[in-house]
Amino acid sequence: MMYPNWLSQRAYLNGSRMALSFGEQQWTFAELDGKALEYAGKLSAAGVTKDSRVAFLSKSHPRFVMLMYACLHAGCEMVMLNERLSKAELAYQLEDSGADFAFVDDVLADKIDSPRKMLFSEIDKKEELPFMPEPEWHSDRTISIMYTSGTTGNPKGVRQTAENHFSSAVSSALNIGIAPDDVWLCTVPLFHISGFSILMRSLIYGMGVRLHPKFDAEQCAYELQAGRVTHMSVVGVTLERILAALKELDLEVSPRFKVMLAGGGPIPTNYIHRAGSYGISVLQTYGMTETSSQTTTLQPDDADRKAGSSGKPLFLYQVQIGDAKKAGDIGEIHIRGPQVTPGYIGKFADREVQQEGWLHTGDMGYLDEEGFLFVVDRRSDLIVSGGENIYPAEIEKTLLAHPAVREAGVCGMQSDEWGEVPVAFVVLNAPAKADELLAHCREQIASYKVPKHLRFVDALPRNASNKLLRRELKTWDW
Amino acid sequence: MMYPNWLSQRAYLNGSRMALSFGEQQWTFAELDGKALEYAGKLSAAGVTKDSRVAFLSKSHPRFVMLMYACLHAGCEMVMLNERLSKAELAYQLEDSGADFAFVDDVLADKIDSPRKMLFSEIDKKEELPFMPEPEWHSDRTISIMYTSGTTGNPKGVRQTAENHFSSAVSSALNIGIAPDDVWLCTVPLFHISGFSILMRSLIYGMGVRLHPKFDAEQCAYELQAGRVTHMSVVGVTLERILAALKELDLEVSPRFKVMLAGGGPIPTNYIHRAGSYGISVLQTYGMTETSSQTTTLQPDDADRKAGSSGKPLFLYQVQIGDAKKAGDIGEIHIRGPQVTPGYIGKFADREVQQEGWLHTGDMGYLDEEGFLFVVDRRSDLIVSGGENIYPAEIEKTLLAHPAVREAGVCGMQSDEWGEVPVAFVVLNAPAKADELLAHCREQIASYKVPKHLRFVDALPRNASNKLLRRELKTWDW
Numbered sequence: 001m002m003y004p005n006w007l008s009q010r011a012y013l014n015g016s017r018m019a020l021s022f023g024e025q026q027w028t029f030a031e032l033d034g035k036a037l038e039y040a041g042k043l044s045a046a047g048v049t050k051d052s053r054v055a056f057l058s059k060s061h062p063r064f065v066m067l068m069y070a071c072l073h074a075g076c077e078m079v080m081l082n083e084r085l086s087k088a089e090l091a092y093q094l095e096d097s098g099a100d101f102a103f104v105d106d107v108l109a110d111k112i113d114s115p116r117k118m119l120f121s122e123i124d125k126k127e128e129l130p131f132m133p134e135p136e137w138h139s140d141r142t143i144s145i146m147y148t149s150g151t152t153g154n155p156k157g158v159r160q161t162a163e164n165h166f167s168s169a170v171s172s173a174l175n176i177g178i179a180p181d182d183v184w185l186c187t188v189p190l191f192h193i194s195g196f197s198i199l200m201r202s203l204i205y206g207m208g209v210r211l212h213p214k215f216d217a218e219q220c221a222y223e224l225q226a227g228r229v230t231h232m233s234v235v236g237v238t239l240e241r242i243l244a245a246l247k248e249l250d251l252e253v254s255p256r257f258k259v260m261l262a263g264g265g266p267i268p269t270n271y272i273h274r275a276g277s278y279g280i281s282v283l284q285t286y287g288m289t290e291t292s293s294q295t296t297t298l299q300p301d302d303a304d305r306k307a308g309s310s311g312k313p314l315f316l317y318q319v320q321i322g323d324a325k326k327a328g329d330i331g332e333i334h335i336r337g338p339q340v341t342p343g344y345i346g347k348f349a350d351r352e353v354q355q356e357g358w359l360h361t362g363d364m365g366y367l368d369e370e371g372f373l374f375v376v377d378r379r380s381d382l383i384v385s386g387g388e389n390i391y392p393a394e395i396e397k398t399l400l401a402h403p404a405v406r407e408a409g410v411c412g413m414q415s416d417e418w419g420e421v422p423v424a425f426v427v428l429n430a431p432a433k434a435d436e437l438l439a440h441c442r443e444q445i446a447s448y449k450v451p452k453h454l455r456f457v458d459a460l461p462r463n464a465s466n467k468l469l470r471r472e473l474k475t476w477d478w
Numbered sequence: 479m480m481y482p483n484w485l486s487q488r489a490y491l492n493g494s495r496m497a498l499s500f501g502e503q504q505w506t507f508a509e510l511d512g513k514a515l516e517y518a519g520k521l522s523a524a525g526v527t528k529d530s531r532v533a534f535l536s537k538s539h540p541r542f543v544m545l546m547y548a549c550l551h552a553g554c555e556m557v558m559l560n561e562r563l564s565k566a567e568l569a570y571q572l573e574d575s576g577a578d579f580a581f582v583d584d585v586l587a588d589k590i591d592s593p594r595k596m597l598f599s600e601i602d603k604k605e606e607l608p609f610m611p612e613p614e615w616h617s618d619r620t621i622s623i624m625y626t627s628g629t630t631g632n633p634k635g636v637r638q639t640a641e642n643h644f645s646s647a648v649s650s651a652l653n654i655g656i657a658p659d660d661v662w663l664c665t666v667p668l669f670h671i672s673g674f675s676i677l678m679r680s681l682i683y684g685m686g687v688r689l690h691p692k693f694d695a696e697q698c699a700y701e702l703q704a705g706r707v708t709h710m711s712v713v714g715v716t717l718e719r720i721l722a723a724l725k726e727l728d729l730e731v732s733p734r735f736k737v738m739l740a741g742g743g744p745i746p747t748n749y750i751h752r753a754g755s756y757g758i759s760v761l762q763t764y765g766m767t768e769t770s771s772q773t774t775t776l777q778p779d780d781a782d783r784k785a786g787s788s789g790k791p792l793f794l795y796q797v798q799i800g801d802a803k804k805a806g807d808i809g810e811i812h813i814r815g816p817q818v819t820p821g822y823i824g825k826f827a828d829r830e831v832q833q834e835g836w837l838h839t840g841d842m843g844y845l846d847e848e849g850f851l852f853v854v855d856r857r858s859d860l861i862v863s864g865g866e867n868i869y870p871a872e873i874e875k876t877l878l879a880h881p882a883v884r885e886a887g888v889c890g891m892q893s894d895e896w897g898e899v900p901v902a903f904v905v906l907n908a909p910a911k912a913d914e915l916l917a918h919c920r921e922q923i924a925s926y927k928v929p930k931h932l933r934f935v936d937a938l939p940r941n942a943s944n945k946l947l948r949r950e951l952k953t954w955d956w
Contacts, residue, residue, distance in 0.1 A: 001816055002835075004796050012849055013790050170648050174683060179655040204793070205652060312491050315682070318482050338479055357480075371490055 002136040003162060006203040007033050007069055018183070018208040022062045029206070032069065039070035041128035046118060048101060050075035050134070053145075055094055057081040057112060058105035060190050060213050063120060065199065067103060068190075072143070073133035079145045079157065080191040083108055084388070084446045089155070093147050096346035097157050139163035144196055145345055148289040148389065155394075157345040158289045160193070165200040167338035168292040171314035173205065175297060176231075176259050176283065183208040185229040187215040187238070188387065193293045194233050194263055217241035218249065224280075227254025235264035235387035236271065236419050239282065243274045253278040261285055261294065264384045265419060266310070266375075272303040286310035286375060290341045290359055295319065296373050309372040310365075313337075319373055322360065327369045330376055334358040381470040383412035383420045390422050390449050392470055398444045399424060404432035409460045410451060411473040424451035425460060425473060480614040481640060484681040485511050485547055496661070496686040500540045507684070510547065517548035519606035524596060526579065528553035528612070531623075533572055535559040535590060536583035538668050538691050541598060543677065545581060546668075550621070551611035557623045557635065558669035561586055562866070562924045567633070571625050574824035575635050617641035622674055623823055626767040626867065633872075635823040636767045638671070643678040645816035646770040649792035651683065653775060654709075654737050654761065661686035663707040665693040665716070666865065671771045672711050672741055695719035696727065702758075705732030713742035713865035714749065714897050717760065721752045731756040739763055739772065742865045743897060744788070744853075750781040764788035764853060768819045768837055773797065774851050787850040788843075791815075797851055800838065805847045808854055812836040859948040861890035861898045868900055868927050870948055876922045877902060882910035887938045888929060889951040902929035903938060903951060 007029075010019070015030030027035065048054060054076050058064040071078050079097045081090055083105075090112055094102055102117045109119055141162045147155040184201065186209050188194040202209045210229050212219060220242045223229050234242070239262060246253065260275065260282045267284050275282045284303070285294035296319060298311030313319045317337035324331045340359045344351055353359060364377040383390040392410035399408035406429035412420035426437065434454040441450045461472040485507075488497070493508030505513065526532060532554050536542040549556050557575045559568055561583075568590055572580055580595045587597055619640045625633040662679065664687050666672040680687045688707050690697060698720045701707050712720070717740060724731065738753065738760045745762050753760045762781070763772035774797060776789030791797045795815035802809045818837045822829055831837060842855040861868040870888035877886035884907035890898035904915065912932040919928045939950040 003794065009793060013793065170652075173651060173656065174648075177655070177657040178651065179657070206793070315487060315491065315684070316481065 001139045001163075003139060003166065005073070005133055005135055005137060007036060007072055008133055008135070010203055010206050014180075014206045017180075017206060019202060020062060020065060020209050020211060021183075022211045022213075025062065027062070032066065035066045036069035036073055037131060037133065038128055039066050039123070040073040040133065041131040042123050042126040043067075043070050043074055044129040044131050045126040046101070046123060048074055048076055052076040052100045053079060053097060055079040055081055055097060055099035055102045055116075056104075056191065057083060057090065057102065057108050058120070058191070059083060059107065060186070060195070060211055061105075062211065064105065064190060065209075065211070067120070067123070068199070073131070075134045075137070075141070077142045077145060079147075080196060082147070082189070082191050082446070083111070084448060085111075086443065086445050087111055087113070088444050089446065093155060093157070096147075096155075097145060098346065137162050139166070140342070143200075146191070146193060146196075146289045154347070156348040156351075158341050159343055159345060160289075160292050160341060164292040164339050164341060165197065166204060167316055168197060168294070169201045169204040171316045171337075171339065172201070172261075172294060174315045176261075178205050178207070179230075180206065181208075182230045182258075183210055183228060185210045185212070185220065185223055185232040187212040187220060188233050192387075193287075193289050194387070197293045198233065217245040221245040221249055221251050224253045224257055224278075225251040227256040230256060230258045232257075232260045234260050234262050234282075235384075236262065236267050237386045237417060239267060239271050239275065243271065243278075246278060253280055255279065259283060261297070263287065263294070264387045266308050267303075269303055269307050272300060276300065284310060286373065288361065290353065290361075291317075291335055291337075292339045292341070295335055295337070295339065298372070302372070306368075306372050309368070309374050311373060312371055313373075319367070320358070321366055324366065327371075328366055330364055330366045333361045333363045333365045333373070333375065335361060377471070381411060383410075383422050385412070385415070385420050385422070385448060386418040388448055392422065395422055395424065395441065395445065395449055395451065396468075398441050399426060399437060401444070402432070402437055402440045404428055404430040405437065407460050409468050409470060409473050411470045413452070413474075415452075421452040422449060423453040423455075425455055425457045425476065427459060428456060479617045479641075481617060481644065483551070483611055483613055483615060485514055485550055486611055486613070488681055488684050492658075492684045495658070495684060497680060498540060498543060498687050498689060499661075500689045500691075503540065505540070510544065513544045514547035514551055515609060515611065516606055517544050517601070518551040518611065519609040520601055520604040521545075521548050521552055522607040522609050523604040524579070524601060526552055526554055530554040530578045531557060531575060533557040533559055533575060533577035533580045533594075534582075534669065535561060535568065535580065535586050536598070536669070537561060537585065538664070538673070538689055539583075540689065542583065542668060543687075543689070545598070545601070546677070551609070553612045553615070553619070555620045555623060557625075558674060560625070560667070560669050560924070561589070562926060564921070564923050565589055565591070566922055567924065571633060571635070574625075574633075575623060576824065615640050617644070618820070621678075624669070624671060624674075624767045632825070634826040634829075636819050637821055637823060638674075638767075638770050638819060642770040642817050642819060643675065644682060645794055646675060646772070647679045647682040649794045649815075649817065650679070650739075650772060652793045654739075656683050656685070657708075658684065659686075660708045660736075661688050661706060663688045663690070663698065663701055663710040665690040665698060666711050670865075671765075671767050672865070675771045676711065695723040699723040699727055699729050702731045702735055702756075703729040705734040708734060708736045710735075710738045712738050712740050712760075713862075714740065714745050715864045715895060717745060717749050717753065721749065721756075724756060731758055733757065737761060739775070741765065741772070742862045744786050745781075747781055747785050750778060754778065762788060764851065766839065768831065768839075769795075769813055769815075770817045770819070773813055773815070773817065776850070780850070784846075784850050787846070787852050789851060790849060791851075797845070798836070799843065799845055802844065805849075806844055808842055808844045811839045811841045811843045811851070811853065813839060855949075859889060861888075861900050863890070863893070863898050863900070863926060864896040866926055870900065873900055873902065873919070873923065873927055873929065874946075876919050877904060877915060879922070880910070880915055880918050882906055882908040883915065885938050887946050887948060887951050889948045891930070891952075893930075899930040900927060901931040901933075903933050903935045903954065905937060906934060 011033035284298040287294040322332040365375040407427035489511035497507040762776040765772040800810040843853040885905035
């Protein structure tokens with residue numbers, strides 16, 4: 001099916017409504033669309049066409065939004081690079097995606113060395129060519145591509161189509177409601193599905209976005225008090241910090257504020273209660289890059305009764321447990337719906353992501369008698385640290401690349417601050433110091449992935465087939 | 479694409495939420511789903527299968543809703559018959575649709591003579607067979623079929639698919655917003671798209687429906703005061719009566735009430751203002767059976783500035799004017815979007831309803847500089863009388879069937895009560911009395927279609943090609 005161009009349509013239908021605000025600046029939908037069209041003219045001069053694939057590396061600010069919206073108008077695909085990744089990781093994703101351009105925020109210029117690199121300031125200087133936006137978008141059009149690692153440790157570029165984003169936005173609206181004067185506070189990264197989906201909702205709902213350059217608990221507390229925002233996306237650690245800031249600053253939350261969507265694993269029930277005392281409704285969600293964010297949500301009313309659950313699917317989605325015979329049986333979580341990616345790009349382009357229409361997540365879980373989902377083991381022992389997904393296999397691969405390392409095992413350790421942090425167990429085959437190995441990691445992978453602790457051991461726990469038992473590692477002592 | 483069965487999904491996700499209330503009775507989504515499953519077992523015993531086409535003739539009450547929901551579970555198609563039609567008209571639609579069953583409300587038993595007739599009381603007596611609902615619905619599935627006349631005077635059965643209804647509900651939500659505790663007051667007929675679409679929204683939004691057996695202005699006024707409903711669908715005449723009742727009874731409208739959707743032609747701006755004084759927001763809409771109700775809406779803020787306009791399209795829809803070169807040019811209104819019917823059934827099954835993806839409505843209009851739609855002439859001089867569409871060609875055909883009538887011309891006349899009423903001009907070829915001709919009409923067509931006045935004339939106004947000029951008739955004297 002065809003959608004009217006979301007940007008043009010919103011500018012036509014609600015041109016004078018607030019679309020984006022940042023600090024003291026703000027833009028209506030008509031103004032933002034105007035900026036996007038200007039940039040589309042400049043991108044056209046740079047050589048971007050409907051068939052281009054464009055990588056972005058940027059911090060959160062309005063110019064980044066305008067450039068992405070220019071790409072929406074142009075009809076090209078956007079590869080969303082994570083600014084926290086190492087140079088080596090970024091180079092891999094740029095290479096794998098075959099992006100024709102790498103548009104880079106000037107402050108991140110050093111992160112990428114590529115002939116395809118073009119700084120935002122260089123785009124600004126381009127002459128604006130006459131440009132006509134695509135009047136309609138096919139629902140199959142790939143809008144964004146985000147890399148996620150999964151079981152292999154090799155990051156895979158996940159396609160997210162217009163239909164993926166549309167059905168995700170609509171399903172969320174059918175769950176929590178929407179109103180024409182909603183404003184979503186965005187302090188999560190725009191290159192993640194958590195942040196990018198806020199922009200998609202903005203266009204689809206005609207909703208304002210209040211953008212912060214980065215998460216700052218005090219700033220958030222003041223926003224909640226001021227009553228200019230109605231929704232916000234958080235993870236456990238940011239929620240806790242906001243609650244602490246509200247208390248510290250002795251602030252109340254405006255009754256205009258409605259809902260927080262909380263991703264990245266279960267939220268302690270005491271956070272939900274503390275939020276409730278401020279009138280904040282926290283909905284826990286379960287989702288992944290392959291499902292354009294939330295697939296299930298747990299309502300605050302069920303938070304106590306169903307502690308640890310990820311709730312029930314959104315209206316258009318279905319969840320089932322592979323091989324489960326009855327409620328309570330644990331198995332692989334399978335997901336079905338229009339929010340599920342059609343597949344990967346690059347090296348993994350041939351891999352079927354759906355099996356008979358169902359996404360096999362690799363996560364293990366069960367559905368209880370009432371149909372509430374409980375995730376008991378994240379895929380490949382996924383570590384969720386401050387909202388970032390960390391795959392142990394990727395860190396292990398990095399450690400094993402060091403000549404002194406014979407075996408490496410990584411798992412998550414509870415952290416009050418981050419939810420979890422990665423820790424490593426290493427078997428050496430030549431003398432080495434922990435600091436040396438960690439320095440090696442810091443060169444290869446993003447700093448949040450570098451193990452917080454590294455311990456040398458004689459052997460790693462393995463099963464009969466010699467498969468590493470990361471769950472057993474978790475019980476080991478520090 | 480596939481949808482999860484809307485009924486099963488709502489019962490699973492929001493089983494304890496109010497789904498339907500009628501008088502003092504009410505049903506949650508789980509209860510209503512249970513009733514629908516019971517009836518599905520009985521319909522199964524009656525011989526209804528996934529491949530059946532089922533006609534319904536009923537007044538508005540919960541059993542009718544349950545039976546329709548049973549058909550949704552069964553996966554069959556529903557032909558919605560209008561209880562105000564004459565026996566001859568109903569027989570035509572039953573025949574044309576080839577319905578396998580005609581399920582008839584007992585109080586309307588006399589309206590249909592057919593071996594396929596089965597009264598609701600007879601269904602009740604059936605033994606309930608074991609029944610498994612369809613777990614998923616294809617978006618192309620025809621849910622409902624509604625007859626509409628259009629230019630020819632021959633009623634055509636319009637298919638409305640799951641996607642038509644879904645996109646209509648979602649587009650409306652993206653326009654006016656939704657909240658989990660919304661309740662829609664339904665006093666419009668369930669067999670019309672105006673009422674049927676309320677049921678579809680109920681399932682898709684998880685929204686309660688407050689059902690009245692028929693429109694009663696005082697009852698509506700009390701509902702608005704009581705604050706148990708948030709939305710309502712009206713036409714000009716019912717809106718005016720509600721406003722009069724509110725004044726007469728000296729009632730206030732609860733702040734919980736949000737929006738009225740007003741169909742059936744432009745609403746006088748003084749109604750909008752009077753509604754505004756009660757805090758009622760009235761959105762004027764333009765739509766038709768072929769577009770599953772509203773396609774454009776006019777916001778109350780624009781009602782004065784754009785008096786007479788039908789507003790702008792909903793988010794997923796596009797409107798253009800055939801052959802228009804610039805804003806203000808009048809031409810045929812063309813509509814595009816996922817709410818547009820894929821086509822007709824029966825005698826008109828072969829007729830292409832879309833041309834290159836656009837529905838040619840037959841209505842004439844223009845878009846102004848800001849993109850607001852103005853409808854200047856309804857298709858085939860459509861008369862809209864108290865929310866019912868009346869096609870002059872159909873009444874003319876009926877008059878011409880009388881042996882004394884040589885020529886007949888019908889047009890709409892302004893009516894304070896109904897908006898418009900039909901009036902007829904007749905050229906005789908043999909002596910006859912007006913009463914005699916009107917009695918003839920009463921036998922053939924629904925009473926609301928029978929001309930309110932009939933005048934004998936010597937000739938009708940015609941153009942060079944001898945085409946009847948109904949617009950000129952309108953200027954004629956009574």
